[in-house]
Amino acid sequence: MRKLIHLIPFLFLFLPVTLEAQKVLDTIDTQFGRMVIFSNKTWALVKTNLFDGVMNVRIHKIMTTQQDVPYTLPWNNEICFTTRNNDLSKLKDTIWLCLNDEVHSEFKIPVPGVVTSRYGPRSGRNHNGIDLNLNTGDTVVSAWAGKVRYAKYNEGGFGNLVIVRHYNGLETFYAHLSKLLVFPDQEVQAGEVLGLGGNTGRSFGAHLHFEVRFYDAPINPEEMINFESKQLKNENLFVHKGLFRPGAKPSDFYEAHPDEPSEQQQVVNPPVVKVQQTKFYRVKSGDTLTEIADRNNTTVSKICQLNGIKPTTLLQVGRSLRIK
Numbered sequence: 162m163r164k165l166i167h168l169i170p171f172l173f174l175f176l177p178v179t180l181e182a183q184k185v186l187d188t189i190d191t192q193f194g195r196m197v198i199f200s201n202k203t204w205a206l207v208k209t210n211l212f213d214g215v216m217n218v219r220i221h222k223i224m225t226t227q228q229d230v231p232y233t234l235p236w237n238n239e240i241c242f243t244t245r246n247n248d249l250s251k252l253k254d255t256i257w258l259c260l261n262d263e264v265h266s267e268f269k270i271p272v273p274g275v276v277t278s279r280y281g282p283r284s285g286r287n288h289n290g291i292d293l294n295l296n297t298g299d300t301v302v303s304a305w306a307g308k309v310r311y312a313k314y315n316e317g318g319f320g321n322l323v324i325v326r327h328y329n330g331l332e333t334f335y336a337h338l339s340k341l342l343v344f345p346d347q348e349v350q351a352g353e354v355l356g357l358g359g360n361t362g363r364s365f366g367a368h369l370h371f372e373v374r375f376y377d378a379p380i381n382p383e384e385m386i387n388f389e390s391k392q393l394k395n396e397n398l399f400v401h402k403g404l405f406r407p408g409a410k411p412s413d414f415y416e417a418h419p420d421e422p423s424e425q426q427q428v429v430n431p432p433v434v435k436v437q438q439t440k441f442y443r444v445k446s447g448d449t450l451t452e453i454a455d456r457n458n459t460t461v462s463k464i465c466q467l468n469g470i471k472p473t474t475l476l477q478v479g480r481s482l483r484i485k
Contacts (some may be wrong), residue, residue, distance in 0.1 A: 184354070188344045197344060207346065212236050214243075216307065219481055220256065220330040224376060228253050232376050238345035241315055241322065242377055249378040249405040258330050258375075258398040259481065260385060262443050265306040265328045269352035270391040271335060272301055272369050280381040281408040289379035290334065290372035291388065295358040297339050297367045302352045304333050304386075309347045309355075319370070320362020323355045329398075331380075334372035337364045380404050383411045440485035444476045457484045 184200040195207045214236030215221045224232040230251055235243045261268055274294035281288060295301075307327035315322040321338035339359025343349060360367045373382045382388075385398050403409065442453055450461045450472060461472055467483040476482075 184342050185344050185347070195344070195346075207344075212308075212346070214310075214326065216326050216328050217330045218477075220258065223254070223256055234376050236310060236326075238311060241311060241317060241319065241324070244377050247377045249376060250402050252400070252402040252405075255399050255401040257441075258400055259396060259441060259443075260305070260329050260331075260393055260398055261396045262329070262481075264443065265351070267351035268305060268393050269302050270386070270388070271304055271333075271371050272299060272358060273391060274299075274369070276388050277368060280379075280383065281410070287379075287407050290336075290370050291382045293369045293371060293388070295367055295369055297357070297359050299358040300354045301335050301338060301356050301358050301369055302354055303349045304351065305329060305331070306350045307333075307348075309343045309345055309349060312341050312343050312345050312347075312355075315362065318363035320364060321356065321359065322362075325349060325355070330375065332374045332377075334370070334374065336370035336372075337361050337368060339367075375400055375404075378405050381409055381411055440483070441481045442484045444478055444480045444482060446478050448476055448478075450474075450476070453482065453484065459484055 187198045189196040198204050232247050237243050272293050272295045277294050278292035305327040307325045310326045311324035319336035323335045326332045338356035340357040342356045373380050454461045
């Protein structure tokens with residue numbers, strides 16, 4: 162065993178293993194890092210570099226510096242909910258999330274089953290997700306690309322649970338699995354298998370409990386997903402405090418506050434035409450304002466006006482620029 166441990170760093174240099182290509186059977190923590198055992202009888206060492214958990218710099222900056230109460234979202238592989246003090250009902254602004262951007266442009270329905278229980282009040286408490294029908298052993302896939310934050314048995318009722326943090330600013334929960342096929346800190350793509358459906362934890366019959374959360378606060382998944390067509394309703398999600406009212410139904414906040422026209426007009430319920438015309442561009446390496454303007458049939462001065470920047474502003478890779 163001692164000889165094997167000494168050989169691990171050298172073998173790793175010559176062993177080409179693609180993490181996405183094989184199913185993960187087990188992980189073992191060694192003095193050199195986490196050893197991952199794959200279904201094709203190969204293994205690899207995974208570097209466990211410190212990660213601050215920030216998948217979307219733009220959104221995290223808004224949440225931590227531009228709100229009356231700074232919101233936190235740590236990266237923790239051991240606990241399901243990373244913070245208990247994120248009261249999203251106190252959000253000051255409406256925040257735009259691009260669910261599918263140019264780099265991560267895919268969405269996949271986690272399982273194709275029908276909805277058996279919706280978001281909202283149930284048995285005296287709030288059901289924070291959507292239940293989807295499946296058979297034990299059916300594959301469950303990631304809705305968007307991201308990074309696995311949590312993958313283990315949860316004693317709080319979820320059973321075998323996988324949590325993925327996504328580049329669009331959301332986290333998704335996949336509960337009651339019969340088997341886990343990913344490990345913490347693993348990067349996954351939209352549609353990549355996370356585990357097999359089951360009936361573990363506090364569950365009565367095989368199904369997938371699927372949650373969507375923003376900074377640890379649950380959102381009704383039907384705000385963004387049409388579970389009948391298996392497609393996104395819109396690639397743009399406008400997050401506002403009304404989404405976090407207990408049991409909120411899709412777009413419920415718009416109709417529930419007719420006495421607040423000024424707030425609705427400014428941040429909550431912009432005219433449909435304006436929402437459809439708004440367009441954003443995510444800056445790539447080597448981009449210049451002139452090139453971005455030319456590719457999108459606009460002008461540098463218009464982009465500067467929409468984003469409050471100057472023609473000489475240095476563009477940060479990954480930044481979202483409004484171009485229309």
